[in-house]
Amino acid sequence: xxLYATVAVSSFRxxxxxxxxxxxxxxxxxxxxxxxxxxxIALWSERPHLGGYDRDQALTFVWTSQALLAAACLxxxxxxxxxxxxxxxxxxxxxxxxxxxxxxxxxxxxLGRAAFELLGRGVAPMTVGVLAFGLALPTSPLTWAAFxxxxxxxxxxxxxxxxxxxxxxxxxLDGSGVNTLQGLLCMFFSGSLLPLNVFPGAFGDIARALxxxxxxxxxxxxxxxxxxxxxxxxxxxxxxxxxxxxxxxAGRALQAAAxxxxxxxxx
Amino acid sequence: xxxxxxxxxxxxxAAGTRAYGLVAGMWIRSALAYxxxxxxxxxxxxxxxxxxxxxxxxxxxxxxxxxxxxLPEVALLYxxxxxxxxxxxxxxxxxxxxxxxxxxxxxxxxxxxxxxxLAHVAADRFALHRLGRLGQGLLLLVWSLSRVDVHWTPxxxxxxxxxxxxxxxxFAAVFVAGGAxxxxxxxxxxxxxxxxxxxTTLLQYPxxxxxxxxxxGVTFVVPLAFVNWLPALRxxxxxxxxxxxxxxxxxSPAVALACCALAGLAWRAGLRGYRSTxx
Amino acid sequence: MPTTPAGPPATExxxxxxxxxxxxxxxxxxxxLLRRERREVRAVxxxxxxxxxxxxxxxxxxxxxxxxxxVKMLTGILVPSAGRLRVAGTDPSRERERLARRxxxxxxxxxxxxxxxxxxxxYGLVRRMYRIPERRYRENLERCVELLDLAxxxxxxxxxxxxxxxxxxxxxxxxLHDPEVLYLDxxxxxxxxxxxxxxxxxxRDVNAERGTTVLLTTHDLTxxxxxxxxxxxxxxxxxxxxxxxxxxxxxxxxxxxxVVDLEREFPPIEDVPGARVxxxxxPRQWLAFAAGGSAAPLVAAVAERYPLxxxxxxxxxxxxxxxxxxxxxxxA
Numbered sequence: 001x002x003l004y005a006t007v008a009v010s011s012f013r014x015x016x017x018x019x020x021x022x023x024x025x026x027x028x029x030x031x032x033x034x035x036x037x038x039x040x041i042a043l044w045s046e047r048p049h050l051g052g053y054d055r056d057q058a059l060t061f062v063w064t065s066q067a068l069l070a071a072a073c074l075x076x077x078x079x080x081x082x083x084x085x086x087x088x089x090x091x092x093x094x095x096x097x098x099x100x101x102x103x104x105x106x107x108x109x110x111l112g113r114a115a116f117e118l119l120g121r122g123v124a125p126m127t128v129g130v131l132a133f134g135l136a137l138p139t140s141p142l143t144w145a146a147f148x149x150x151x152x153x154x155x156x157x158x159x160x161x162x163x164x165x166x167x168x169x170x171x172x173l174d175g176s177g178v179n180t181l182q183g184l185l186c187m188f189f190s191g192s193l194l195p196l197n198v199f200p201g202a203f204g205d206i207a208r209a210l211x212x213x214x215x216x217x218x219x220x221x222x223x224x225x226x227x228x229x230x231x232x233x234x235x236x237x238x239x240x241x242x243x244x245x246x247x248x249x250a251g252r253a254l255q256a257a258a259x260x261x262x263x264x265x266x267x
Numbered sequence: 268x269x270x271x272x273x274x275x276x277x278x279x280x281a282a283g284t285r286a287y288g289l290v291a292g293m294w295i296r297s298a299l300a301y302x303x304x305x306x307x308x309x310x311x312x313x314x315x316x317x318x319x320x321x322x323x324x325x326x327x328x329x330x331x332x333x334x335x336x337x338l339p340e341v342a343l344l345y346x347x348x349x350x351x352x353x354x355x356x357x358x359x360x361x362x363x364x365x366x367x368x369x370x371x372x373x374x375x376x377x378x379x380x381x382x383x384x385l386a387h388v389a390a391d392r393f394a395l396h397r398l399g400r401l402g403q404g405l406l407l408l409v410w411s412l413s414r415v416d417v418h419w420t421p422x423x424x425x426x427x428x429x430x431x432x433x434x435x436x437x438f439a440a441v442f443v444a445g446g447a448x449x450x451x452x453x454x455x456x457x458x459x460x461x462x463x464x465x466x467t468t469l470l471q472y473p474x475x476x477x478x479x480x481x482x483x484g485v486t487f488v489v490p491l492a493f494v495n496w497l498p499a500l501r502x503x504x505x506x507x508x509x510x511x512x513x514x515x516x517x518x519s520p521a522v523a524l525a526c527c528a529l530a531g532l533a534w535r536a537g538l539r540g541y542r543s544t545x546x
Numbered sequence: 547m548p549t550t551p552a553g554p555p556a557t558e559x560x561x562x563x564x565x566x567x568x569x570x571x572x573x574x575x576x577x578x579l580l581r582r583e584r585r586e587v588r589a590v591x592x593x594x595x596x597x598x599x600x601x602x603x604x605x606x607x608x609x610x611x612x613x614x615x616x617v618k619m620l621t622g623i624l625v626p627s628a629g630r631l632r633v634a635g636t637d638p639s640r641e642r643e644r645l646a647r648r649x650x651x652x653x654x655x656x657x658x659x660x661x662x663x664x665x666x667x668x669y670g671l672v673r674r675m676y677r678i679p680e681r682r683y684r685e686n687l688e689r690c691v692e693l694l695d696l697a698x699x700x701x702x703x704x705x706x707x708x709x710x711x712x713x714x715x716x717x718x719x720x721x722l723h724d725p726e727v728l729y730l731d732x733x734x735x736x737x738x739x740x741x742x743x744x745x746x747x748x749x750r751d752v753n754a755e756r757g758t759t760v761l762l763t764t765h766d767l768t769x770x771x772x773x774x775x776x777x778x779x780x781x782x783x784x785x786x787x788x789x790x791x792x793x794x795x796x797x798x799x800x801x802x803x804x805v806v807d808l809e810r811e812f813p814p815i816e817d818v819p820g821a822r823v824x825x826x827x828x829p830r831q832w833l834a835f836a837a838g839g840s841a842a843p844l845v846a847a848v849a850e851r852y853p854l855x856x857x858x859x860x861x862x863x864x865x866x867x868x869x870x871x872x873x874x875x876x877x878a
Contacts, residue, residue: 018454019454020452020454020455021454021455021456021457023455024452024454024455024456024457024458025457027457027458027461028457028458028460028461028465031461031465032461032465032468034481035465035468035469035472035477036468038472038476038477038478038481039326039333039472039476041476042333042334042472042475042476043326043329043330043333046329046330046332046333047329047330050329174304176304176307176308177304177307177311180307180308180311180315181311183311183315184311184314184315184318187315187318188318188321188322193318193319193321193322194322194325194326198325198326198329199325200325200328200329282643286675289671289674289675290671290675293660293663293667293670293671296667297662297663297667371656372653372655372656373656375618375623375653375656376653376656376657376658378621378622378623378642379621379622379623379646379649379651379658380643380646380658380675381643381644381646381647381675381676382643382675383643391660392662539625542623542624542625542639543624543625543627544571544572
């Protein structure tokens with residue numbers, strides 16, 4: 001356990017060294033926050049209770065989305081290219097013989113990165129959003145605690161998805177195709193372009209049941225207090241947890257198959 | 268070299284264009300050699316931008332108008348800015364690598380070549396798959412033009428290509444100025460995205476959606492409003508929210524040239540700074 | 547201060563001329579959470595030298611001495627802070643693009659080739675970029691392929707080449723347009739013995755056959771010994787030596803080492819004039835002798851008195867020579 005904590009901490013530090021890049025990222029997130037916020041104001045002034053949100057809730061969703069954008073890799077980013085490069089070059093064989101689990105190793109690194117980006121690139125845009133628009137943020141510390149837990153579960157789901165995609169490089173010559181596909185699905189079905197509760201009809205029902213919903217939509221709804229009572233919040237967190245467990249388990253299975261392939265073919 | 272004084276100012280653009288063509292041409296050949304990979308990346312590029320519009324389409328499932336604009340009208344705004352931006356992104360999309368090049372020293376390897384360095388930086392690693400974004404913009408532009416109600420006269424017909432070209436040039440100025448900025452602050456290349464990707468996202472929506480101060484900012488400070496808002500509003504027969512005089516709708520080419528001149532100066536200053544301080 | 551160049555007397559204007567060239571960098575360093583310190587670094591400090599056409603010059607010095615900065619000024623990448631600098635009669639920083647056609651540059655640490663493209667495509671691009679006539683291009687490419695043994699590598703993307711292969715590819719790229727002067731910044735660093743030999747071979751060839759002027763920065767004294775009659779030493783941005791290699795070793799008070807393997811263990815060899823034993827390990831002994839002198843009489847003297855099995859001569863490390871030279875100089 002201590003090993004993985006070290007990996008996470010060093011990953012956090014690695015991202016923390018790029019101060020100027022972080023400031024630049026915050027600036028860009030904030031600019032996008034403003035643009036999207038105004039389009040949502042226009043949309044919600046036409047349809048005041050669209051998707052069950054009032055205007056302030058819609059704006060809170062916008063800035064939550066900007067705050068989680070980098071941490072949850074909603075529109076790209078993450079470790080998968082790095083891992084695929086190690087798979088392509090054969091360096092992964094070394095990783096597999098290390099006395100550490102490959103999946104936990106990369107998970108620790110990804111969580112370290114996400115922790116930094118949540119603090120470095122999440123807090124500032126959220127603060128700007130509060131100052132500029134007066135958001136509908138909860139006052140109960142319990143809701144905040146539930147939100148953070150939901151964010152963590154979302155990060156686990158996001159990692160699990162990207163880990164599955166990264167491991168495809170064991171079988172595909174060029175991993176960039178699956179990366180792109182995952183990136184597109186994530187961008188759209190996480191709700192980063194438009195909240196999933198605005199998606200119409202059966203399409204919306206499906207979108208809200210997919211794992212990408214766990215990345216942004218569920219944490220945002222927890223923050224907005226849309227799940228009532230312990231059972232409501234519990235159900236939302238359980239939805240995330242089920243996807244996290246399923247996808248992490250799939251990652252383990254794929255990793256085992258990949259390991260056999262490396263052992264048999266020598267990389 | 269004894270050039271005719273009228274020929275001299277054209278020398279560098281000509282040399283730059285030739286160098287750009289050489290380098291970009293090689294990357295295009297290389298991209299086409301891996302056709303499957305290229306097609307996949309172009310499709311991904313197309314889809315990534317198309318999903319943006321799907322989101323707008325989904326909004327219009329709930330409302331008839333956004334900021335007073337109908338779906339075909341918003342699609343016209345979307346199509347014009349995406350076409351302009353797509354063209355610029357294709358040609359100059361690699362300008363966000365300047366900071367990285369300064370840091371890893373590859374800027375020096377470009378500076379020993381007998382070609383203008385701006386052309387070389389822009390052309391190196393030319394990414395043909397960015398045609399996807401351009402294609403998506405063009406498709407929407409054609410669709411929207413077939414659906415919006417425009418009083419077509421020779422002037423309005425001419426306004427469309429002029430708007431697209433001026434828009435591309437304004438975005439080009441932003442890309443080049445962003446590249447110049449990276450000579451100073453290499454890690455901050457993402458700031459550029461706020462103006463490039465952020466700019467085109469902004470221009471996809473009607474100006475009536477945004478706060479007046481924001482509209483003023485992108486009219487008078489970073490004149491993105493001239494990319495498509497002002498000329499497109501003229502096409503649609505609408506007034507602009509700032510109440511600018513009518514000729515402003517035709518000012519895009521002049522604004523674009525002024526922006527390019529300023530960006531050129533910024534680039535020269537950035538490059539001079541780099542060459543006098545090194546890395 | 548620099549002595550007169552040891553090369554042949556120049557009948558025409560020197561190809562490279564530097565007069566009091568300086569390069570000052572302003573470095574900003576974070577000293578606290580918000581505090582920053584601005585510091586001036588004189589990377590090159592009053593450099594004056596001339597290189598006549600056709601000469602092959604070694605340009606050496608410890609890390610951070612100002613070698614790369616000099617090369618960057620000579621190529622026009624960097625603008626000097628002060629002084630006068632001319633290459634082929636022009637100011638490189640003002641005429642950078644035009645001069646680029648007449649010079650070749652090889653950076654040892656990074657390639658000037660296009661990373662994802664096969665060598666052949668890179669060369670084709672160089673041909674068109676430098677407007678090299680087709681026939682000339684083909685002749686030059688053939689010669690480079692032969693001398694640098696590139697035939698099997700032409701269709702390999704640059705990123706897949708080993709360091710030695712990539713360096714050979716880079717040198718060929720720098721020679722295709724018949725440059726009048728070739729700057730090489732550490733071209734043999736990290737290379738295997740075979741690649742090193744090939745690199746030296748081709749440099750010798752272009753210098754002798756084409757009369758190409760070569761300025762070579764290196765850490766490897768063997769490069770200098772095999773290629774350059776003249777060597778310039780730079781330290782802290784100043785020229786501390788300009789002359790022949792022998793002179794450098796004498797001036798530096800450096801010592802070469804003769805390593806002899808005798809048939810069996812002997813007491814330290816003390817009866818050979820001009821040498822002293824610095825180390826003994828079984829039958830192997832290390833004898834230091836003045837770097838300016840020849841090893842031949844020493845070898846003869848040892849062989850006369852002892853049963854000699856094997857021997858080798860070790861050059862002093864460039865850092866040692868320069869460190870000693872610098873230590874000997876009175877503080878400026």
